[in-house]
Amino acid sequence: MIVADNLRKSFGAKRAVDGISFTVQPGKVTGFLGPNGAGKSTTMRMIVGLDRPTSGTVTVNGASYARSRSPLTEVGVLLDAKAVHTGRSARNHLLAMAATHGIPKTRVNEVIEITGLASVAGKRAGGFSLGMGQRLGIAAALLGDPHTLVLDEPVNGLDPEGVMWVRNFVRHAAAHGKTVLLSSHLMSEMSMTADHIIVLGRGRVLADAPVDTLVEQWTGTTVRVRSPRAAELGDALVGPDVTVTSLAPDLLDVVGAAAASIGDLAAARGIALHELTPASGTLEDAYLRLTGDAVEYRTTDYIAQENS
Numbered sequence: 001m002i003v004a005d006n007l008r009k010s011f012g013a014k015r016a017v018d019g020i021s022f023t024v025q026p027g028k029v030t031g032f033l034g035p036n037g038a039g040k041s042t043t044m045r046m047i048v049g050l051d052r053p054t055s056g057t058v059t060v061n062g063a064s065y066a067r068s069r070s071p072l073t074e075v076g077v078l079l080d081a082k083a084v085h086t087g088r089s090a091r092n093h094l095l096a097m098a099a100t101h102g103i104p105k106t107r108v109n110e111v112i113e114i115t116g117l118a119s120v121a122g123k124r125a126g127g128f129s130l131g132m133g134q135r136l137g138i139a140a141a142l143l144g145d146p147h148t149l150v151l152d153e154p155v156n157g158l159d160p161e162g163v164m165w166v167r168n169f170v171r172h173a174a175a176h177g178k179t180v181l182l183s184s185h186l187m188s189e190m191s192m193t194a195d196h197i198i199v200l201g202r203g204r205v206l207a208d209a210p211v212d213t214l215v216e217q218w219t220g221t222t223v224r225v226r227s228p229r230a231a232e233l234g235d236a237l238v239g240p241d242v243t244v245t246s247l248a249p250d251l252l253d254v255v256g257a258a259a260a261s262i263g264d265l266a267a268a269r270g271i272a273l274h275e276l277t278p279a280s281g282t283l284e285d286a287y288l289r290l291t292g293d294a295v296e297y298r299t300t301d302y303i304a305q306e307n308s
Contacts, residue, residue, distance in 0.1 A: 001025060001179055002024035002148065002179060003062075005058070006057075007019070007021070007053055007058055008054045009042050009053055010054045019204070020039070027174055027178075029171060030180060030197070031183070033183070033198070034206075038201050038291075039200050040152070044079060046058050047065060048071075048077050048079075060075055072103070072146065074146055074147060075147075075149070076141035076149045077150050078137045078151045080152075081156075084125045084136065086126025090128075091121040093140070094111065094140060094143060098143060114139070114142065115136070115138050129157070134156060138154055148178065149178060151181070153183055153185070155167075174195070191284075199291065201293075206290050211283060214283070217286075218289045221255070221278050221281070222254065223262055223276065224251070224276075224279060225252040225262060225275065226251050227252075229271045230250045230251060231249070234252050237257055241256045258278075259276050259278045
């Protein structure tokens with residue numbers, strides 16, 4: 001379990017993390033989301049003692065990570081896959097790490113096989129592609145068979161097979177009671193991997209909830225309605241809590257009314273329905289609404305500028 005309590009971190013006048021509190025529970029994959037500059041990486045660095053909090057505390061399994069007598073067996077960390085001696089082979093890099101904790105060579109061989117590095121284990125890490133570097137970073141995180149995993153963008157650069165492997169691996173680890181904190185900018189992948197989501201924005205917690213709850217709270221359900229009398233039905237549906245958007249003469253999007261109630265109303269008025277399709281929002285929709293005012297580095301709309 002990871003517990004952050006009123007955690008703050010400032011770099012000069014810049015407050016990167018501003019009094020955040022959260023708990024990462026074992027047995028779940030917890031997604032850690034936020035725009036660039038939100039404080040995610042700084043928080044992860046504080047969890048594993050690479051940055052010292054300005055105030056507040058963060059503990060792993062009830063104690064400060066810095067006080068752990070066997071860090072590799074407590075927390076598996078991937079923060080920067082490039083943090084490796086480029087002249088060493090993948091195998092020698094892992095053997096050097098294993099030697100610091102008395103981890104047997106057989107475990108090095110195991111993680112090489114697990115992460116798909118067997119064919120390149122004897123090659124220098126400096127020549128690895130981004131994807132292979134990520135696999136080596138994940139192998140290092142798994143070396144001590146830790147109880148807790150802290151993984152920052154672990155699927156960055158991986159091919160589809162590698163992405164699927166990471167997804168299945170972290171879900172398997174959580175199912176066996178391990179604590180998993182996972183950051184990513186790939187919303188579609190996070191929606192398939194995470195059970196719980198923590199969203200940061202400008203150094204503060206914007207949301208801390210199960211995935212389904214977060215999506216429901218921040219997107220709602222849109223019902224697509226097609227009818228030859230769409231305008232009449234739309235007028236009948238509009239109310240204080242119902243929004244109706246006309247997409248075409250025979251097509252509506254309705255927010256705030258359940259599909260069943262729309263169907264009942266149409267039936268009561270003798271209005272034929274050709275389509276009645278509820279569609280829940282996505283994690284990406286919820287994330288964009290949550291962080292709309294918390295984006296520090298905002299791009300411009302190039303297409304709009306080109307067309308103006």
